Amino acid sequence: MVSKPSHIAVIILSLFLLSATFNLVAGHSTEKKSECTCIREDKDEHAGEVVDKSVLHYKIGSIVVILVASALGVFLPIVGKNIPALHPNKGGFFLVKAFAAGVILCTAFIHILPEAFENLTSPCLGEDSPWASFPITGLAAMGGAILTLMMDSIAMRHFRKAHGLDDHNAADEEAKDAHHHVHGSSSVVPQGLSQAEQVRYRVTSQVLEMGIVVHSVIIGISLGTSESLDTIKPLMAALCFHQFFEGVGLGGCIVQAAFKSASTLCMALFFSLTTPVGIAIGIGISNVYDESSPTALIVQGLLDAVAAGILIYMALVDLLAQDFMNPKMQTNTRLFFGANLTLLLGAGFMAVLAIWA
Template sequence: MAKTIFYYVLTIMQLLPAMVAAECRCEADDLPRDGKSLTLKFKLGAIGAILGAGAIGVGLPLLGKRISVLRPENDIFFMIKAFAAGVILATGFIHILPEAFEGLTSPCIGETPWQKFPFAAFIAMVASIGSLMVDSLATGHYRRVHFGGKDGNKEVSINSKVVDEESNGAHAGHVHVHTHATHGHGGGSLVGEGSDELGEQLSKLELIRHRVTAQVLELGIVVHSVIIGITLGTSQRLDTIKPLMVALSFHQFFEGMGLGGCITQAKFKSRAMATMALFFSLTTPIGIGIGIAIAGVYDESSPRSLIIQGIFEAAAAGILIYMALVDLLAADFMNPRMQANTRIQLGSHISLLLGAGCMSVLAKWA
């Protein structure tokens, strides 16, 4: 799965320079542009700042083995994830989706068919449905691989065990178990061996779910990061580059925390965790590098550029909104451990609002 994501994004980055080269142009930008050498210095500085911020953000949750407060089993981890989920949700709704609407409804690309249908919303919806399908299919695939083709529904196997024990005169109660990726419900009693087996099965399903979530989330973040990096790299005005550099540094830091939390819960091997963290940290700087390289032929107001960027931004928005609501917030806020603890609930709600609020404020500059 990780290799597939890597090749997919690599293909996107190779095709973007060719796709965004302008053929048909809208009116030229009459605003004055600053010297190339001066803007290049700030762009190179932006690469270093954004790389460092992203690496720190994604790296902090991965230090859970050394910093006890950042471990997934601690209560504060719920609050950290809620803050990061708020950041990712605001990124989709406030930062990316409006840009997609603006690009795909621009007068530069013509009235037909772009002005006749809300393509940005449609693409975001399709991307959300696609994320759900990938989520479901990948989870099903991992279940079949890990359980050797056996029926993953433990309700059947555990109930069969209870029936066998009852027929042998053993004491057993009625059991009704629903197995989900993040939680389970049980009623009655179950003797030791079956209970241990069910617990192990639930742990495997939860781990599989976390791994799929981390990989799909990284895909959505990477697509957006490359596009926003190209935007900064092609800009020729310092009053655009300076605030964008600061805003993107905070943006990458907070998004990195959200992704790092998911990677930590997924319990990948150390090499896989390092690869995913490095890949996330490098995507925006790579996008800036691509933008610098194509700055001479790139016109952000050309029809082709607007369409390509609008499509990718709408898709990224759909992926991030789905992941934030379903795989991050719903999974944690419906967790029995959180629902049984008012302090965790209150802290997580406040963290969610703070994360979404901070990211919304940054929309003023980026």
């Protein structure tokens, strides 16, 4: 069985380390400001008290709204498995999941990766820095994708051995799966999963959550430190859409993994809280935080690039490839083209949001 406590402990530790890093960055912001004139933050130091209160109200409101959107998204597939139309064995489940995968893929390519490039090529880092002379962003994104592949394969090897799925047993499992597929039983039905399939879905859901968490905390901090309503309002709307459908994709993986109720609830709640926690951290350090300081640009740029690589791998390999190669979709022409359409719609809608946020 997948170790839930160790997984959650690693992510919580990562959040604390991330929080400490940004507080360290904030502590050095004053001296860094004098070294760089390309301040990207649109804070208005002379804003009146009314404006300051309005900004704070929007930030606090964004915590509630984004928390609700995230929770609705991740719990929809979990609750929906008891609703016939949204059951994992139904075509609607594939369509919704394809849309969510499109959102995740577009988030990585259109929203996260360009931001990482901007941070790591900023003039604030200096013309003589190694960041300006080497494509570190692409390297970090590639590293994130390769690291995810390694984590995927290592975890699969570990849990296959833990379940006694050696080469001989693996062949038996594959034959059993083929028998189920021929008779119309889909691999996404938790009750009909083989051990190998269940392990695969569990590894997928946990690695996907780790990739989402990294970006969710970073973007939450960005919103929390912003002092411009022109930035906060569109970012709030984009995050609601983004978190809802990322939650749908993650929730779908959790349902397919057939976790126990306690593990399912823990993973869903953890996802729901990550962005609100990031916003709260941002509010706490907003008075001293300088996002244009070299350290902040490097830390945020690297984390964004790695997160983009993780999400790109997960969207293409663990979400889309698994479902699009599923015998149920391969043998159903209407479902196949419907999934392609919803994939494009998900990516398209998320791309349009880049106009505002």
